[in-house]
Amino acid sequence: MPKARPFKLKSGEVVWRIQFRIDGKVKTETLPDKGAADQFAAWVGKYGGKAARELLAKRDASGHQIPTLAEWTATYLSPESGILTGIQPGTRRGYERMTNAFLPLLGDHPIDAITRDDIGQWVHWVEQQPSGSRKGQTVAPKTVANYRALLSNIFTAAKERKLISDNPVSGVRITRGQSREGVFLTRDEFDVILEHVPNHYKPLVIFMANTGCRWGEATALTWSDIDRSKRTPTVSINKAWKKGVDGVPVLGVPKSAKGRRSIPLPQEVVDSLPPRQGGDQLVFHGVEGGRLWYGMFNTRIWKRAVEKANVGKTPNIHDLRHTYASWLLAAGAPLNAVQNKLGHEKIDTTISVYGHLAPGVDEDIVRVLDAMNRQRRAIEA
Known part of the structure; x- marks a missing residue:
């Protein structure tokens, strides 16, 4: 990297010069103070001489009151x-x-x-x-x-804040990739995978597949969130694990306002729950207590169970949420009910992810179009 060196003018003033090359030719840039000269020298080392000069021109045009x-x-x-x-x-x-x-x-x-x-x-x-x-x-x-x-x-x-007149990122497109599609398990496929999940973790897997809860929501549940006094037992989703400082999870609110919700619990879930403890104790925890860690569970428990089950699909943990939605829709639940139970802020999200699973949608579309076409032909006749 070039270095800024002092140079004394005839007037006695000391300036700083940096020598560098552009297309093989030696160039010199003179700057009034060492800080600016050192910065320019760093630019030359980082971007090259030509780009460094263009950057210097931009800085001069903007003035030092405009931040980088x-x-x-x-x-x-x-x-x-x-x-x-x-x-x-x-x-x-x-x-x-x-x-x-x-x-x-x-x-x-x-x-x-x-x-x-x-x-x-x-x-x-x-x-x-x-x-x-x-x-x-x-x-x-x-x-x-x-x-x-x-x-x-x-x-x-x-x-x-009127530092710029336009957002240069607006309108700049990125390459659209092929996003991973959700995996939907049938009841039989889920049961096969469940057989290979260690007994201690089966209640969590059953709970997630029958409530559609996110990992951070399910593993944050405490016993006070579960109400068995009603005719239909329910679970209240009111907190979730969030990223804390240095990646250490902390308890926070659900992903969105709609994320705070009540979900009915099927009898299978109620029967599979571990022995009840104090109200502030975690429902699902590690073998020796404490919070469940996603990485450990995903690698040592879930992926191994999926591999052993060999059902022809490779669902991840989040696909249990997709599976829950698919079971509801197959049973005839309306999309807005699925939206509420999943905690989606907008029904557009529910429709875009699960709309194709709603029974009868294709038939309804064809029925409407056929009726329109019959009406048009009748008018023409």
Whole structure:
């Protein structure tokens, strides 16, 4: 990396010069103070001489009162700024980690100098990066979409505060990938998998398949949430595990306002529940007590059971939620009832995921269209 070196002018003033190359030719940049010179030298080492000069021109045009993307991102994510509120500490830390996807390329740029072309180049770059969890594959499209959404929110906050006139992320498209489709188990397939689940964990698996609860909701249940005094026993979903600081889970509210809900419990679930304990004790816990950890359960319990069952499908734990919805719809439950029990904020979500499972939908569509066509032919005749 080039170094900034002092140079004394005839006037006695000391400036700082950086020598570097562009297309093999030696160039020199002179800056008035060491801090700016060191920063420019770092840009040359990071981006190359030509890009460093373009970045310097952007900074000069913007003026130093306009923050860089790195500076504004730090402000946006800081709890003290009051910009990003209503999230768990662990979620904030997760956002901080996500910024590593765009700050290396864009962080030194003034936010008002970043263009849609810059964002488009970043999208092209990030889509080529290797996945951290899938060996031999690039970053998943869903992950890229999450990066883009965070970056867009950061620019939106800057626009709302009149630091920029437009959000450069808006309108920049990403490559759409093939998303994983949910797996729906039949009752027989579920029973086969359940046979291979160790006895201690069977009550949890039965509960999740018969209530549609998310993992974080089911494993946060305490005995006070279960009401067996009613004719139809129910469970109250009012809390869930959330990401805390450094990834350590903490109890929080469900995913959305609709997530706070009451779900009826079939007799199979009631009969399978472990022996009742104190009201504040976890219903489902580890063999030696304590909270259940998703990673351990998924690897040592669930995946092994699915592999041994060999039902021709590879459901993940969340697919028990899909399975619950499919059982309800097959039994004739209306979509809005399924929405309520799943805790979806909008019925659009329920329809987009499960609408194709609703019995009679195709027949109803064809019936309506046939009636319209008969009416049109009658008028023409």
